[in-house]
Amino acid sequence: MGNGVVLTVSQLNRYVKSIIEQDFNLQTVFVQGEISNFTNHYKTGHFYMTIKDEYSSIKAVMFKTANMRLKFMPENSMSVIIKGRVSVFERDGQYQLYIDDMQPDGMGALSLAFEQLKKKLAAEGLFDESRKKPIPAFPQRVGVVTSPTGAAIRDIINVISRRFPLAELILCPVAVQGDHAAPQIKAAIELFNREKAADVLIVGRGGGSVEELWAFNEEIVARAVAASDIPVISAVGHETDFTVCDFAADLRAPTPSAAAELAVPDSFQQKEMLASAVYRMRSSVDDRLGFEQSRLELYKSALKRLEPKNYIDSLRVRCDRASMAMDSAVKHAYAEKSSELSSLCAKLDAMSPLKILARGYSVATKNGKVITDSSCVEAGDIINVKLSSGNIDCEVL
Numbered sequence: 001m002g003n004g005v006v007l008t009v010s011q012l013n014r015y016v017k018s019i020i021e022q023d024f025n026l027q028t029v030f031v032q033g034e035i036s037n038f039t040n041h042y043k044t045g046h047f048y049m050t051i052k053d054e055y056s057s058i059k060a061v062m063f064k065t066a067n068m069r070l071k072f073m074p075e076n077s078m079s080v081i082i083k084g085r086v087s088v089f090e091r092d093g094q095y096q097l098y099i100d101d102m103q104p105d106g107m108g109a110l111s112l113a114f115e116q117l118k119k120k121l122a123a124e125g126l127f128d129e130s131r132k133k134p135i136p137a138f139p140q141r142v143g144v145v146t147s148p149t150g151a152a153i154r155d156i157i158n159v160i161s162r163r164f165p166l167a168e169l170i171l172c173p174v175a176v177q178g179d180h181a182a183p184q185i186k187a188a189i190e191l192f193n194r195e196k197a198a199d200v201l202i203v204g205r206g207g208g209s210v211e212e213l214w215a216f217n218e219e220i221v222a223r224a225v226a227a228s229d230i231p232v233i234s235a236v237g238h239e240t241d242f243t244v245c246d247f248a249a250d251l252r253a254p255t256p257s258a259a260a261e262l263a264v265p266d267s268f269q270q271k272e273m274l275a276s277a278v279y280r281m282r283s284s285v286d287d288r289l290g291f292e293q294s295r296l297e298l299y300k301s302a303l304k305r306l307e308p309k310n311y312i313d314s315l316r317v318r319c320d321r322a323s324m325a326m327d328s329a330v331k332h333a334y335a336e337k338s339s340e341l342s343s344l345c346a347k348l349d350a351m352s353p354l355k356i357l358a359r360g361y362s363v364a365t366k367n368g369k370v371i372t373d374s375s376c377v378e379a380g381d382i383i384n385v386k387l388s389s390g391n392i393d394c395e396v397l
Contacts, residue, residue: 143198204235235259
């Protein structure tokens with residue numbers, strides 16, 4: 001390309017692009033900067049943004065094939081370290097960064113992705129306590145979603161067989177790490193719900209690195225756990241490990257063994273509780289029976305006191321006493337009246353005219369009237385003279 005050659009804009013841009021792409025130093029570059037003007041183009045899945053520092057900025061694009069590998073979602077004002085290449089977008093004649101990989105500056109990508117997803121799902125209410133379902137007290141079937149070869153399933157089998165051997169253990173084997181783990185865990189949870197194959201689910205695995213546990217931080221797993229109609233116990237890692245699955249589950253256990261203990265009751269402890277309850281029930285029944293027996297005796301005594309025969313006997317005694325009192329009163333009154341009558345008779349006898357007649361006196365009557373004065377008769381009157389014995393009719397001379 002010499003002096004005097006006339007180029008079209010497209011040719012010029014293509015030439016500049018070829019020059020830049022031939023520069024080995026621009027084929028792989030690492031750039032530190034802050035994201036601005038971030039756009040997630042949902043139709044194509046590409047990310048468009050500007051990377052800037054205090055003095056300059058550069059346009060950048062991350063195609064879908066590259067951003068699908070990101071564990072976090074880029075945001076405005078986020079400081080990042082970018083791996084990519086420099087080229088020219090011919091249509092606009094603008095050179096820009098084509099991003100192959102991106103890491104948060106200062107915070108690990110997985111840690112950032114964890115916080116972003118946790119914040120997103122919490123805002124949707126997936127972690128609300130009101131959504132949590134109670135764990136059944138006596139599950140007949142315990143479903144387990146974990147690796148068939150890991151230590152987690154052995155621990156769960158040991159604990160459940162020891163604590164509550166009546167429960168049926170149903171395992172749905174899945175991968176617990178790697179690219180296929182999250183889809184398999186999601187599918188297993190949905191299968192258990194679709195078939196109604198368990199009363200409670202244990203979802204988890206043993207401990208590991210953040211990368212090894214990452215399947216339980218995937219959004220599809222968290223949403224499957226939250227959507228499960230069967231109560232879910234999350235048992236991922238060790239005591240200090242937390243995953244998004246833990247927050248979405250109805251109950252979080254620090255280890256798979258602890259999850260098994262939370263899923264089923266302790267049959268030995270239940271037997272002791274049952275024996276204690278039976279003892280308390282028997283004691284309560286004995287106490288109640290004793291109390292009721294005492295009340296019954298009181299009622300029997302009361303009924304005995306109120307028995308008609310006793311009442312009639314009491315009335316009979318009262319009648320006898322009244323009769324005796326009446327007899328005594330009559331006899332006393334009779335004696336008094338007899339004495340009084342005798343006294344009156346004596347007095348009457350003493351004042352009787354017959355007594356006077358007996359001493360030689362007589363009573364003269366005229367027409368039935370006692371003659372007390374001689375003027376009461378005239379010569380020729382017939383009068384009657386009553387003697388002590390007999391009567392004499394006399395004529396008055």
